[in-house]
Amino acid sequence: MSAALNEGLKLAARPSGLPKASDWSHFEEPVAAPRDGEVVVKVLYLSLDPAMRGWMNEGKSYIKPVAIGEVMRAGGVGKVVESKHPKLEAGNYVTGMLGVQDYAVLNGDGLHKVDPKVAPLPVYLSTLGMPGMTAYFGLLDIGKPKPGETVVVSAASGAVGSLVGQIAKIKGCRVVGIAGGPEKCKYVVEELGFDAAIDYKLEVVKDGLKQHCPNGIDIYFDNVGGDILDACLSRLAMHARIVICGAISQYATGAPVKGPSNYLSLLVNRASMTGMVVFDNAARYGEAAREMAGWMKEGRLKSKEDIVAGGITAFPEKLLMLFKGENFGKLVLKVADE
Ligand SMILES: NC(=O)c1ccc[n+]([C@@H]2O[C@H](COP(=O)([O-])OP(=O)(O)OC[C@H]3O[C@@H](n4cnc5c(N)ncnc54)[C@H](OP(=O)(O)O)[C@@H]3O)[C@@H](O)[C@H]2O)c1
Numbered sequence: 001m002s003a004a005l006n007e008g009l010k011l012a013a014r015p016s017g018l019p020k021a022s023d024w025s026h027f028e029e030p031v032a033a034p035r036d037g038e039v040v041v042k043v044l045y046l047s048l049d050p051a052m053r054g055w056m057n058e059g060k061s062y063i064k065p066v067a068i069g070e071v072m073r074a075g076g077v078g079k080v081v082e083s084k085h086p087k088l089e090a091g092n093y094v095t096g097m098l099g100v101q102d103y104a105v106l107n108g109d110g111l112h113k114v115d116p117k118v119a120p121l122p123v124y125l126s127t128l129g130m131p132g133m134t135a136y137f138g139l140l141d142i143g144k145p146k147p148g149e150t151v152v153v154s155a156a157s158g159a160v161g162s163l164v165g166q167i168a169k170i171k172g173c174r175v176v177g178i179a180g181g182p183e184k185c186k187y188v189v190e191e192l193g194f195d196a197a198i199d200y201k202l203e204v205v206k207d208g209l210k211q212h213c214p215n216g217i218d219i220y221f222d223n224v225g226g227d228i229l230d231a232c233l234s235r236l237a238m239h240a241r242i243v244i245c246g247a248i249s250q251y252a253t254g255a256p257v258k259g260p261s262n263y264l265s266l267l268v269n270r271a272s273m274t275g276m277v278v279f280d281n282a283a284r285y286g287e288a289a290r291e292m293a294g295w296m297k298e299g300r301l302k303s304k305e306d307i308v309a310g311g312i313t314a315f316p317e318k319l320l321m322l323f324k325g326e327n328f329g330k331l332v333l334k335v336a337d338e
Helices: 051-055 121-125 130-143 159-170 182-191 205-212 226-233 264-268 278-297 312-324
Strands: 005-011 024-030 038-047 075-083 093-097 103-107 112-114 150-154 174-179 196-199 217-222 236-244 272-275 305-308 330-334
Touching (some): 005 312, 051 312, 130 159, 130 236, 159 217, 159 278
Parallel strands (some): 174 196
Antiparallel strands (some): 005 024
16 A cells, blocks of 8 residues: 555645635655554545635634645545554445545544445435535524425525425425526426526526515525525515525635625514534434435435546636536545546
């Protein structure tokens, strides 16, 4: 193993707006020998996440920023090729924060074993991974859906949004998705069973909400922030809940985040707006994954992965797909064959 080369990307500079080529530095070095408690993992798939853009910023957040010169943080799934950890052995498949590199040498305590017989490996970065946990806990614990309520979700065809809408349907809600483009809108209605979709690139969102949410919005699951959040605020039902999951429209503008101007709608409607961070629910991931795997098996929950090729060197370009709406489902970078 020690002869193998590890290729990867480190953060070279803090970007302004969307990351550019000079914000990354490429490295190639021999794979380090694992110490006691450590394992060597061959990275097979990496999760590409909008949050990565935030991790590149300096300043206080829910997680430490990636330092300049540090391997770029990334969740991934891989295969253990060498182990000095008592509970892991070569051949095990694992998920964890593997980083943008071909081989990760890290403490085995932070890894979770996964079974490719239960679900294909990329699904552990999707429905049975971080986006799935985000949708599940964000909607159920913060949104608290009740049968008959109207749920609106933005980035509706994406990793988190597509699951939020489907879980809301399972819970007996009426679901309206907001997505960019006719293909994505058709998909969420015809394939995922949403009741309606609004194409924010073609339609006036406020008009679409008026048409599809005649009694107002009970839960708005916000993935995008900006003008769409404002439009949803203007259509709240009494005691509505807004789940602040993300604000992708604001992550890479290079300008200060634009806050909602319609926030007094919270007062008028005795509504609430609550932020969520998926990692707070780590102790309950198993419970959520079991329930979602069950729904998948019953055909009630569809998991869609958009797997892009190119390996580690394609990471900078593929990450940008998220900010251009070019992904269709959970964006996953294939790094290597097993
Ligand atoms: N709080 C947490 O713990 C947590 C955890 C995971 C994810 N998140 C957040 O959840 C959100 C969705 O993440 P994801 O991984 O599921 O990504 P995703 O929805 O699979 O991909 C991002 C999508 O965002 C939409 N988008 C991009 N720019 C936009 C803009 N300017 N205005 C409106 N929509 C835009 C695009 O869809 P269209 O083509 O439809 O525009 C794009 O496909 C992100 O905000 C992310 O940060 C939060």
